[in-house]
Amino acid sequence: MADDLDAAFADGPAFVPYLAAGDPDYESSLKYVEALERGGADVIELGLPFSEPVAEGSTIQNAVVRALEGGMTPDRFFQFVDDLDVDVPLVCMTYYNLIFQYGDEPGPRPFVERAAELGLSGFVVPDLPAEEADPLRDACDEFGLDLVFIVAPTTRGERLDRIMSQVSGYVYVQARLGVTGAQDDVSGQTEESLERLADYDVPKAVGFGIKTGDHAERIVAAGADGIIVGSALVDIVAEGHETGKSADAVAARLEEKARELKDGALRGYEQRVPQAEGK
Amino acid sequence: MTQQYADGKFGKYGGQYVPEALMPAIEELTDAYERYVLENEDGFMDEFRARLRDFGGRPTPTQHAERLSERYGRDVYLKREDLLHGGAHKLNNALGQVLLAKYMGKERIVAETGAGQHGTATAMAAAHLDMPCEIYMGERDINRQRPNVFRMRLNGSEVNPVTTGRGTLKEAISETMRDWATNVEDTHYVIGSVVGPHPFPAMVRDFQAVISEEARRQLREQTGGLPDSVLACAGGGSNTMGTFAHFVDDEDVGLYAVEAGGSTLEVDEEAGVAPNSASLSTGEEGVLHGARTKLLQDSDGQIMESHSVSSGLDYAGVGPELAQLVDEERVNAVNVDDDCALEAFHRLSQLEGVIPALETAHAFGYLEENYEDLGETVLVNVSGRGDKDLETVIEETENRDIEAAPSLAEFSGGI
Numbered sequence: 001m002a003d004d005l006d007a008a009f010a011d012g013p014a015f016v017p018y019l020a021a022g023d024p025d026y027e028s029s030l031k032y033v034e035a036l037e038r039g040g041a042d043v044i045e046l047g048l049p050f051s052e053p054v055a056e057g058s059t060i061q062n063a064v065v066r067a068l069e070g071g072m073t074p075d076r077f078f079q080f081v082d083d084l085d086v087d088v089p090l091v092c093m094t095y096y097n098l099i100f101q102y103g104d105e106p107g108p109r110p111f112v113e114r115a116a117e118l119g120l121s122g123f124v125v126p127d128l129p130a131e132e133a134d135p136l137r138d139a140c141d142e143f144g145l146d147l148v149f150i151v152a153p154t155t156r157g158e159r160l161d162r163i164m165s166q167v168s169g170y171v172y173v174q175a176r177l178g179v180t181g182a183q184d185d186v187s188g189q190t191e192e193s194l195e196r197l198a199d200y201d202v203p204k205a206v207g208f209g210i211k212t213g214d215h216a217e218r219i220v221a222a223g224a225d226g227i228i229v230g231s232a233l234v235d236i237v238a239e240g241h242e243t244g245k246s247a248d249a250v251a252a253r254l255e256e257k258a259r260e261l262k263d264g265a266l267r268g269y270e271q272r273v274p275q276a277e278g279k
Numbered sequence: 280m281t282q283q284y285a286d287g288k289f290g291k292y293g294g295q296y297v298p299e300a301l302m303p304a305i306e307e308l309t310d311a312y313e314r315y316v317l318e319n320e321d322g323f324m325d326e327f328r329a330r331l332r333d334f335g336g337r338p339t340p341t342q343h344a345e346r347l348s349e350r351y352g353r354d355v356y357l358k359r360e361d362l363l364h365g366g367a368h369k370l371n372n373a374l375g376q377v378l379l380a381k382y383m384g385k386e387r388i389v390a391e392t393g394a395g396q397h398g399t400a401t402a403m404a405a406a407h408l409d410m411p412c413e414i415y416m417g418e419r420d421i422n423r424q425r426p427n428v429f430r431m432r433l434n435g436s437e438v439n440p441v442t443t444g445r446g447t448l449k450e451a452i453s454e455t456m457r458d459w460a461t462n463v464e465d466t467h468y469v470i471g472s473v474v475g476p477h478p479f480p481a482m483v484r485d486f487q488a489v490i491s492e493e494a495r496r497q498l499r500e501q502t503g504g505l506p507d508s509v510l511a512c513a514g515g516g517s518n519t520m521g522t523f524a525h526f527v528d529d530e531d532v533g534l535y536a537v538e539a540g541g542s543t544l545e546v547d548e549e550a551g552v553a554p555n556s557a558s559l560s561t562g563e564e565g566v567l568h569g570a571r572t573k574l575l576q577d578s579d580g581q582i583m584e585s586h587s588v589s590s591g592l593d594y595a596g597v598g599p600e601l602a603q604l605v606d607e608e609r610v611n612a613v614n615v616d617d618d619c620a621l622e623a624f625h626r627l628s629q630l631e632g633v634i635p636a637l638e639t640a641h642a643f644g645y646l647e648e649n650y651e652d653l654g655e656t657v658l659v660n661v662s663g664r665g666d667k668d669l670e671t672v673i674e675e676t677e678n679r680d681i682e683a684a685p686s687l688a689e690f691s692g693g694i
Contacts (some may be wrong), residue, residue, distance in 0.1 A: 051581040052449065052550075052567060054456045055298045061443055073579050096296055097566040101580030106564065127566070143639065152300035154463060177300055222367045236586030 004121050005146050005169040007145040008042040008091045009203035012171075013265040015040055015164065016205050017258055018093060019232030020047035020063040021080045022072030023237055028247040030066070030083060032237060034250040037086045039258025043170075043194045044086065045124060045228065047076045048094035055126035057181030059231040062238060074102050074111070081118045090122035091148060092171070096128045099136065112139035122146030122169045130163045137166055150174050153189040159198065170203040170226060171239050173221070175210070182231040183209035213264030220268030227265050233257060281292030287477025290606065292599035295476040297456070297569045304463045305476055311383045311480040316375075316485055321383055327375055327486075334407055335374060336491065339627060341497035341658070351650040351657075356506065357524065357633070358494045358660045367636065367663030368518045369400035375486035377404040380467035387462065388412040390469040391455040393420055393448030393514075394591035394638070395427025396663055397471030402434035402645060403475040406470075410435040415455045417446035420590050427667055445584050448594045452568050472515025473598030480598050487521025494658060495525045507654020508533040511662065512641040513612075514556060514592035516601045518662035526607060533653065537645040539587035539638075540614035548577050556585040558597040559605050559612035561651055572599040577584045588617040588675055589637035589668070619644035621675055624665065625683040636663035638669065669694060 008014050017036045022029050036044055036050035049064040049072055056064065081090060092115060096108075103110020115123075121263075122145050128136065129148060140147045146169030151160065151175065164171065173194065190206055196221030197204050206219050216227045236257060240250035287293050295305060315323035318552055328605075329339045339359045347355040360368040364624040377388055388410050392398030398414040404414035414431055418440045431438050452470075459468040473480045473487075492507075498506060511522040513536035526532045541555030553575040556562070562573035567582060575583040575595040587593045604610040615623075623643035628634045635643065639662045646659060665672070673690050 020503055048372075051444075052453050054453045054568070055460070057457070058443075065443075068581070072674055075579075090288075095566075097576070097580040097582075101576070103576070110581070126298050127569075129295060129297060129299050129302050131302075132294050132296055150299045152302075154303040156303070163299070174300060179457045179461060 005043060008089055008226050009066065009170060013204070013224070013269045014205060014226035015101060015207050015236070015258070015262040015265050016043045016045055016228040017041050017233055017261070018047060019047040020049050020060065021050065021065045022067035022070045023234070024066040024241045025070045026080065030080065031251045032254055033084055033246050034086055034096050034260050035255040036233070037088050039255040040088055040262030041088055041258060042226070043091060043234045044091045045072060045091045045093045045230070046081070048072070048092055048098060049073060050066070050095035055179055057179040057231065059182065059234050059238070059259045060180050062175060063234045064147050064235055068242065072187060074098055078114055078118055081120060091122045091124055092120050092121045093124040093126070095124050099125065108136040109139045109142070112136070112143050112145060116143035120145065122148055124148045124150070124172060126150060130166050137248050148172050151193065153177055153193055156196070164200045164202065167202055170205045171197065171200070171226070172228060173197065173204050175206050175208040178192065178208070180208060182211040184211065191222045191249040192218055198223070210261070213260040216261045216264030217268040221271045223272070227261065229261055280496060282447060287481070289480070289600045289603035291564070291600045294475055294570050294571050295569060296566045296571065297476045297656065298460055298636035300460045301456070303462060304459070307383070309478045311379060312482045315379055315382050316482060319623040320527045321382065323379070327378055330374055330378065331342055331371065331489065335370050336362065338493045339363055341494050341501065343501070344631050351497050351632065351646070353650065353654070354436040354502070354656045355497060355646070356656070356658045357631070358490060359660060360440055360490060360518065361605045361633065361635065361639070361661045361664035365400050365403055367396045367400065368487060368521060369396045369471065370403065371489055371521065372483050372486040372517060372576070373397065373400035376406070376467065377401065377408050377410055380410065380469070381408055382477055382486065383467065384405060385467040386411070387416070388469055389458050389466055391451035391471060392412060393417070393451065393593060394589065395420065395424040395431070395667060396591055398438070399427050399430045399434070401469050402436035403432040405436060408565060413458070414438050415441050415451045415458065417441045417448065419446035420448070422452070423590055423598045423671065424667060427504040441637060447590065449582065456568070457681060472517040473520045473600060474515045474568060474570060474572070474622070476594055479542040480570065480600055482543050483517050484520040484524055484600065490521040490654050490660060491523060491525035494522070498658060502656060504656070505532055506658040508535060509658045510535045510537060510642045511660040512537050512592065512638045513559060513597065513601065514539070514594050514638060515596070516598035518660055519598060522660040523610065527604070534610045535645060536605070536610050536612050537642045538588060538612065538614040539592040539620070539641055541586045542614035544614070544615055546583065551581060551583050552586070553579060553583040553595070554586045555614070556587045556592045556594055558595060559601060560614050562597070567596045570599045572596055573602040588620060588671065589641070591636065591638040612647065613645055615641050615644035615648065617675070619648065622681050622683060623647055624672060625676070625681055629683055633661060634665040636665050637668045
């Protein structure tokens with residue numbers, strides 16, 4: 001599929017941060033996303049906010065509310081992507097109804113076509129399991145975009161095979177059951193999930209609950225090809241918004257946090273490299 | 280009886296649009312539905328029916344409504360689901376699902392509730408079958424429906440307020456799905472209507488279909504024939520599908536799903552508000568809470584805030600099978616506004632001695648306005664009783680000039 005995601009995972013661990021586009025307003029949000037690239041992002045997951053985010057915990061639910069109140073819409077989102085000054089691949093994370101409704105014909109094709117025009121690399125759609133994904137998969141194939149699937153701790157056997165046969169770009173390994181949100185520990189389910197996926201030749205990016213550089217280090221040391229971090233970054237946006245910090249101050253803090261997470265991932269990778277060479 | 284759809288689709292509607300973490304649980308539930316409900320494995324359906332009889336009080340009567348019949352010059356029959364234990368049809372589904380959870384070896388029940396009717400039914404069923412139970416309810420609904428919150432607590436359930444969004448049914452469903460995604464291995468989500476991912480729409484319909492199974496038999500015993508028209512109110516659509524299920528194949532029987540027209544069918548796209556809950560009448564195809572169905576949404580696909588004087592109808596979506604039956608023109612999607620429903624509430628209370636739920640009152644509002652088109656014999660489902668709505672009725676009646684209403688001035692500010 002798209003070469004840019006493959007390239008992002010080719011040399012060392014990929015750091016994949018998430019922010020909701022337009023949180024808390026359009027101009028600040030542009031600065032925040034650009035700060036993530038300066039902090040070492042290899043891929044950025046950009047959230048297009050949907051009014052019913054059933055897979056999200058309270059941190060990202062609140063981000064979605066702020067972004068919607070700030071006027072974010074699918075058309076504004078595409079404008080946002082166009083206005084962003086970043087070089088790393090962008091993956092759109094949203095819910096299926098927004099993809100389904102976009103454009104003149106029902107179905108995902110117009111949305112994917114527009115995303116391709118703007119150079120987006122792929123999609124993550126948390127409420128679209130493999131069973132319902134054929135129309136989006138077909139549109140992604142037509143326009144050369146990747147479709148990232150989530151694999152949960154409960155995903156096993158035939159389901160896992162079916163998902164892994166449809167996934168491209170990277171697989172999103174959900175580190176724990178439940179919803180998104182920063183946690184104070186690394187889930188014990190992570191290693192088990194990575195073992196289950198070891199034989200599949202797709203980069204494995206672990207998300208759900210990663211909060212610190214130390215978490216990132218341990219997860220990459222355990223074999224992850226990348227880490228996905230959302231809520232820990234959104235917390236910084238929320239705190240800045242609530243305390244009236246300037247957008248530049250929040251951006252600086254995001255860059256610093258991104259650097260901490262990326263450095264953690266790199267340390268984890270160093271612990272693993274001798275092993276990799278031994279293979 | 281309506282068809283079974285092996286792939287969980289009703290035409291283009293239905294499906295399973297849920298986070299991956301829930302899919303294994305949904306596969307497990309689909310398997311349990313097919314074995315226990317459809318094939319009566321281990322005598323599941325026998326036990327379900329015995330408990331509906333002994334605990335629930337089934338069968339409920341189908342009653343000839345003498346004064347309404349006189350008023351409209353045709354025979355009006357009432358299916359009295361308000362006489363089911365708990366005061367609404369909701370127990371049929373709640374008891375079925377909690378029992379199924381027990382057969383599946385689950386150890387914990389979660390449920391959402393809007394008006395509180397499904398929450399109270401689930402709390403009763405969970406107490407009856409000795410299962411721990413947590414109910415999610417929008418904060419706004421908690422304030423509108425205090426007596427039901429109290430009943431759930433009396434039955435031993437926890438009631439968790441949901442503060443996101445406008446704090447009604449839509450947010451409560453999302454929050455219950457989040458709990459289920461977190462505790463999926465030991466928990467069953469008792470969804471309250473014919474909505475959500477497959478197998479819920481089919482399974483909830485099957486548990487509620489006892490309404491039309493009884494009503495069809497009872498009417499034939501009393502009249503020797505079938506009704507010309509069947510009316511039921513429609514929010515998510517569980518009493519609607521339960522009331523229609525055994526009449527769908529009777530092509531001469533007109534089926535009317537009466538939605539909440541709220542204050543108006545006009546939509547404020549800018550504010551993201553539809554001041555009604557008429558998703559079958561005015562909604563567009565989309566994906567919400569696990570299913571493709573008709574939704575109240577803006578042109579981008581963001582879900583609108585719905586409105587109805589009855590919180591049980593206050594939902595932006597509707598069951599996918601109803602969406603399909605409306606597209607096939609088998610079911611007529613109609614609606615009446617808040618004023619019409621309130622008038623019907625007072626009329627039924629005065630003429631028949633039956634105080635209906637405000638949800639139910641919508642069906643009687645439609646009867647009042649359209650009885651001439653409904654044939655000689657009309658069956659109306661009394662989906663629930665109105666005790667839970669008394670505070671709302673006092674407040675809403677004061678704001679209007681309703682001919683049938685008694686003076687409620689002495690109750691102003693609460694009972």
